Each structure stands twice: as structure tokens, then as C-alpha cells.
Amino acid sequence: MPHKPLLLTSALLLCGCNGVNANDAAAPDPQALVLACSGCHSVDATALPHLTGMDPERFLAAMRGFQAGSRPASIMDRIARGYSDAELAAMAAFFREP
Amino acid sequence: MNNARRRFLAGLGALGAWAASGCAPLKPHPSRATVVVVGGGYGGATAAKYLRLLDPDITVYLIDPAEPYLSCPGSNDVIAGLQDLARLQRSHAGLSRRWGVDWVRDEVTAIDADKRSVQLKSGAKFAYDRLILSPGIDFRWDAIPGYDEAASRTIPHAWKAGPQTELLRRQLQAMPNNGTVLITAPADPYRCPPGPYERASLIAHFLKRHKPRAKLLILDAKSQFSKQALFQEAWRRHYPDLVEWLPYTTTGKLERVDGNSVHCEFARFQADVLNVIPPQQAGALARQAGLADASSWCPVHPDSFASTLAPNIHIIGDACIASPMPKSAFAASAQAKACAVAVVAALQGRAAPSPTLINTCYSFVTPEEAVSVAGVYKVKDGQLTTVSGGETPRGADWRLEARYAMSWRENVRRDSFGE
Numbered sequence: 471m472p473h474k475p476l477l478l479t480s481a482l483l484l485c486g487c488n489g490v491n492a493n494d495a496a497a498p499d500p501q502a503l504v505l506a507c508s509g510c511h512s513v514d515a516t517a518l519p520h521l522t523g524m525d526p527e528r529f530l531a532a533m534r535g536f537q538a539g540s541r542p543a544s545i546m547d548r549i550a551r552g553y554s555d556a557e558l559a560a561m562a563a564f565f566r567e568p
Numbered sequence: 569m570n571n572a573r574r575r576f577l578a579g580l581g582a583l584g585a586w587a588a589s590g591c592a593p594l595k596p597h598p599s600r601a602t603v604v605v606v607g608g609g610y611g612g613a614t615a616a617k618y619l620r621l622l623d624p625d626i627t628v629y630l631i632d633p634a635e636p637y638l639s640c641p642g643s644n645d646v647i648a649g650l651q652d653l654a655r656l657q658r659s660h661a662g663l664s665r666r667w668g669v670d671w672v673r674d675e676v677t678a679i680d681a682d683k684r685s686v687q688l689k690s691g692a693k694f695a696y697d698r699l700i701l702s703p704g705i706d707f708r709w710d711a712i713p714g715y716d717e718a719a720s721r722t723i724p725h726a727w728k729a730g731p732q733t734e735l736l737r738r739q740l741q742a743m744p745n746n747g748t749v750l751i752t753a754p755a756d757p758y759r760c761p762p763g764p765y766e767r768a769s770l771i772a773h774f775l776k777r778h779k780p781r782a783k784l785l786i787l788d789a790k791s792q793f794s795k796q797a798l799f800q801e802a803w804r805r806h807y808p809d810l811v812e813w814l815p816y817t818t819t820g821k822l823e824r825v826d827g828n829s830v831h832c833e834f835a836r837f838q839a840d841v842l843n844v845i846p847p848q849q850a851g852a853l854a855r856q857a858g859l860a861d862a863s864s865w866c867p868v869h870p871d872s873f874a875s876t877l878a879p880n881i882h883i884i885g886d887a888c889i890a891s892p893m894p895k896s897a898f899a900a901s902a903q904a905k906a907c908a909v910a911v912v913a914a915l916q917g918r919a920a921p922s923p924t925l926i927n928t929c930y931s932f933v934t935p936e937e938a939v940s941v942a943g944v945y946k947v948k949d950g951q952l953t954t955v956s957g958g959e960t961p962r963g964a965d966w967r968l969e970a971r972y973a974m975s976w977r978e979n980v981r982r983d984s985f986g987e
Contacts, residue, residue, distance in 0.1 A: 499921035505618070505905040506926035506944075508983050509898055510976050518975055544964035545942055545972060549926060552944025552956030557924070 498557045500564035507561075526562035533558050601626050601915040604686055604696040606676045606853065608632030608660050610639075611702030611885030611900035614984040616669045618908035624668065626915060629694055631686070633675045635660055637985075638729035640760065641897050642977060647726060647737050648770035650935055656729050662986040679857040681878045698911045700873075701859070701866075702885040702900065703851025704728075705759050708864070711847040712752075714825035723825070723842045726767075727759060739841045740774060746781040747840030750830060752822060753788045754847045757865070759886045759895045761794040762941065764845055766931035769799065772807040773934055784811050785837065787822060787830060789847075791815040794894070795931060795939055795959050802933035802966075850887035857881075865889045870952040871922050872910030873903055882907050892954050893945055898976070899927040901984050922947050927957075930973030937966035938973040 504521070511521045521529070535541030536550035543550075553561070603626055605616045616630040636657035645651045663669040672694075678687040685695045707725065709716045715723065726736040740749065749771055753764040768786050775782040784807075792815075793799075803811040816822070820833020825844060830837045849855065849864035859866045859875050866883040867876045873888060875881045884907050885900035893899045906923035913920035925945040930938045943957030960969060981987050 501909060502906070502921035502923045505909065506902045506924060508905075509901055509926060510928065510972075510979055512979055512983050518972070518979075544960055544969060545928060545940060547961075548942045548956060548958050549928075549944055550956075552924070552926075552946070 498560045500560040503557055503561050504564055521565045524565050526566050529562040529565060530558055601697045602695065603698045603700060603911060604629045604631065604694050605700045606631050606686065607702035607704060608634065608637050609702060609704055609885065610897040610984050611904045613660065613663060614901040614904035615700050615702065615884060615908050616663055617667050617986050618905050619912060620667045620669055622908055622912040627670065629670045629672055630660060630663060631672045631674055631676055633673055635673055640729050643729040643733050644767045644770045646733050647767060648774045649737060653734055658981055658985045659987065666986050676853055681881060684880055697915060698880050698882065700882045700884060700907060700911065701854055703853045703887045705848040705886045706852050707846045708849050712822060712825055712844065715844050715846060719825065723844055725845055726843060727845050736843055740771060743779065743840045745779045747779065749782065749784045749841045750837055750839035751786045751843045752830065752845060753786055753790065754845055755789040757895060758848045761894045762929055762931045765793060765799045768811055769802060769933040772811050775810060776807060786813045787819060787832065787837065788813060788815045789822060791817045795941055798939040798960055799933065806934055854883055854887050859883060870947045872920055873907040882911065890952055893925065893927050893952060894929060896927055896929050898929060901980060902926055930969060930976060932970060932973065936970055938970040939966060940969055
């Protein structure tokens with residue numbers, strides 16, 4: 471298994487995402503972050519908001535509200551606290567519709 | 569937006585238009601690389617789909633003899649008479665039709681790690697660049713004297729969905745009105761840590777309605793369990809005097825099963841319906857291939873779920889050691905995605921990003937109310953670490969959690985099986 475710090479930058483260059491500065495070696499890779507979300511949030515038919523195409527500001531406001539406990543929740547507050555500001559920003563940019 | 573991201577968002581979101589338009593990667597592809605996925609449960613199905621989502625040039629074989637797969641999530645509903653077994657069916661056909669997975673209905677009998685190939689029961693051999701195993705669990709039939717595979721034909725474990733699930737349901741329906749149901753719960757680790765207690769709750773719901781003079785006892789090899797305070801609150805509220813939890817600290821250890829009698833060190837119990845949930849281990853294929861350690865589970869690198877014991881082989885789901893993640897369908901699916909990212913990156917000659925994994929396990933305590941445990945996991949110092957999470961907080965709306973639980977079940981059948 472290769473060690474990630476050496477090649478993180480190249481992974482970011484290849485992931486082709488907007489809103490992430492590929493020169494910043496500490497910038498999170500949205501692909502590694504957003505996949506887990508689709509366990510609950512994805513295709514039609516669910517009771518949960520679609521993340522694809524969500525406005526970045528709306529996404530960030532919701533996640534910050536969950537983190538602070540100011541937005542009513544029983545699940546997302548527990549999950550949102552696992553993500554840093556930089557990770558949330560990368561995810562917001564990823565979900566934004568082209 | 570580049571193609572990879574477009575495909576990816578389509579996979580995450582409303583993929584209908586994109587997939588239906590014929591843009592889905594269905595065409596025969598010059599295979600730069602071949603990945604063989606063994607095991608078509610939540611872990612293997614998700615891995616196969618996400619490999620194709622992330623890189624449609626990779627040839628992906630999904631090998632499993634069983635079709636349809638029967639989902640364990642939801643199987644306690646069947647036991648309690650709340651839905652039919654048919655509702656647990658998950659077909660692999662969507663993975664091949666919509667995602668271009670080469671689905672092979674066969675059984676892997678041996679793995680040759682040196683030659684990077686798997687041997688199938690039919691005689692065929694498949695070569696791989698990477699192998700992903702999602703073999704699930706096997707029972708340790710030697711762990712409880714008196715309870716072996718033969719005994720399970722009349723005393724169900726019902727811990728893999730199928731005929732056992734229906735056998736336990738029939739036995740509950742036929743039980744005397746003042747009968748005793750006894751569930752034995754194993755020590756950690758095992759598949760679905762809160763499962764025995766959800767099962768107890770939903771069976772209690774059935775008993776309350778149909779056999780109100782009956783009792784349900786849980787003999788537990790643990791002195792504490794997943795979502796304990798929430799389950800015990802639910803039992804006090806809904807099933808007082810019906811459900812009783814007896815940890816081994818009060819009964820002594822389970823020594824043997826003799827027909828419908830369970831002998832513990834300090835006490836003996838007679839059941840009208842006995843459900844033994846036996847101790848477990850990694851699925852046989854992984855153990856026979858030398859991928860399990862002395863614990864009988866498979867050690868893996870948490871960034872990629874690559875085996876620490878053999879090259880080019882990854883193990884995901886219940887069979888791998890991913891503590892503190894529980895052995896759940898949700899966890900298996902999250903691990904499958906992280907593993908797919910790592911495998912695709914390796915095949916493309918680049919390093920994989922370190923994953924962020926999520927698990928959320930819902931348990932129904934009545935047909936309308938559920939409680940949950942959630943966690944977010946990252947790799948720190950080479951170990952999976954919980955960075956946030958917890959159980960349903962005090963005062964939460966259990967009916968809303970039940971809606972989320974049903975929503976998850978519907979979503980994950982699409983997310984994992986591409987249905």
C-alpha cells in the first residue's frame with residue numbers, strides 16, 4: 471500500500487474537482503469524503519435531501535448548523551461533527567451542479 | 569466538469585437520465601485491468617458497482633452462486649410477521665444491466681494468490697489484477713456443545729436470511745400462548761451487534777399482539793450491548809414484564825444446548841422457541857486462503873482494505889477486522905466504496921486518498937419506532953478511529969428515525985445493488 475503523503479497531490483490533480491486548490495497538499499479529496507454519503511442520500515425515493523446539485527452555501531449552512539446543534543437533527547448532528555471546515559468546503563464544491 | 573466527476577455525480581444523484589440515455593458503461597471494453605469480486609452481499613455488490621462507476625475501463629467480475637441475495641437488514645421484520653421474505657430479495661441483474669458488471673453465478677472454491685487467479689466450482693478459472701473478497705460470516709459450529717449445523721435445522725439461528733428466517737417465524741406462530749421464547753446472543757465480534765435486541769423487540773411486538781401471556785428471554789454472552797439504554801427504555805415502555813435480558817454475569821456462561829434446553833453455569837432454561845445466534849468467524853473462503861489471523865477474522869490495511877497477509881487481495885464487510893466499525897451492511901457498503909477508490913487508484917498507478925467512512929445502524933423497537941447508532945471513521949496512525957458519532961440522543965423522535973431507517977433500506981438497495 472503506497473504511503474499517501476507522497477502522492478496526495480497527484481491524486482488531487484487527477485480527481486478533477488472544482489473548488490479545491492491542487493497545490494495545497496493538505497486539501498481534502500472530495501471523492502474520499504462524499505462516497506459514504508450516498509449510503510443514505512442518493513437516488514430518488516428517499517426521505518432525505520439530494521446532495522447532487524445542492525447549492526454550496528446551503529450545504530455548508532446545513533452542515534454547520536448540524537455541527538453547532540442549532541439545526542434540528544437526530545442523525546446528521548452526530549455525523550456532521552466528523553468533518554473539518556476544509557472537508558466540508560471540498561464536499562460542497564463537489565456536489566455543486568456544473 | 570470532467571467525465572469522471574460527471575459520472576460520479578450521476579452515480580450519486582439522479583442517475584436515471586444519464587444511465588437511461590445509454591451513456592452507462594455497458595459496451596465491451598478493452599480491459600486494461602481485471603478485478604474479481606467474490607460475494608454478492610452488500611459489500612461485494614457495492615464494490616462491483618463503484619469500481620465500474622469510478623473507472624468503466626476496468627473489467628469487473630462479480631462471482632456469487634446465490635440469486636437473489638437475501639438481505640439481512642429487514643429479516644427481523646419477517647420473523648415478526650411484519651413483511652414477507654420476498655421483500656428481502658436483492659437481484660444482481662441491475663449490476664450487469666446498468667453498470668456493466670460481469671456477473672458470474674458460480675462459487676469460488678480456491679484462491680491462488682501467487683498466480684492471481686480464482687478457481688470456480690464449474691472448473692473455470694478467472695485471473696485478476698486485484699481480488700476483492702466480501703465473504704461474510706460463517707458460524708463456529710464447534711463453539712456451543714449441542715448446537716451444530718444439524719441442530720440448526722430444528723433450532724434456527726436465522727442469522728443469515730433465508731429458510732432459517734421463515735422457520736423461526738413459523739415456530740413463533742405455532743408456539744403456545746403462554747410459551748417462552750429464548751434468544752442466545754453471542755460475544756463480540758459478530759454480525760450486526762444490535763441485531764439480537766432488535767429481533768427481541770420485534771418478536772416482543774408480535775407476542776404482545778398475538779400471545780400476550782408469553783415471555784421472551786435473552787441469554788447474553790456479553791454484559792453490555794449496542795444501544796443498550798435505548799433498547800431497555802423501549803422494553804420498559806412497550807414490553808414491560810415481557811422481555812428479560814440476562815447477561816452471563818447473572819446466569820453463568822452458556823455451557824450447552826440440549827434440544828430446547830439451554831444449560832448455563834448457574835441456571836437451566838427451557839424454551840418453547842429457541843433461537844441460538846452462534847459465535848461467528850470470517851467466511852470459509854477467506855480462512856481457507858490464509859487471509860484470517862488467530863482471531864478467525866481478516867486483518868486489513870484500513871486505507872484500502874488490502875489484506876495484511878497477502879498481496880493484491882482486499883477483504884471488506886463482516887469478514888474483515890475494521891473495529892471500531894461494527895459488522896453491518898452499511899459498514900460493508902462504506903468499506904466497499906473506500907476499497908473501490910483504493911483499487912482503482914492503484915490500477916491507475918496513483919495513490920489513493922485516505923477514506924472517510926460512515927456507519928449508521930437503525931434498529932426497530934416497534935414497527936413504527938427505531939433507534940440508531942452512527943459513526944464517522946478516519947484512519948489515524950494506521951488505525952481506523954471514530955471521529956464523531958453516537959447513539960440516538962435523549963428526546964429524539966423515534967418515529968422519525970423509523971422513517972430514516974426505511975429510507976435507508978430503500979436507498980441502499982439502489983446504491984449497493986444498482987436496482
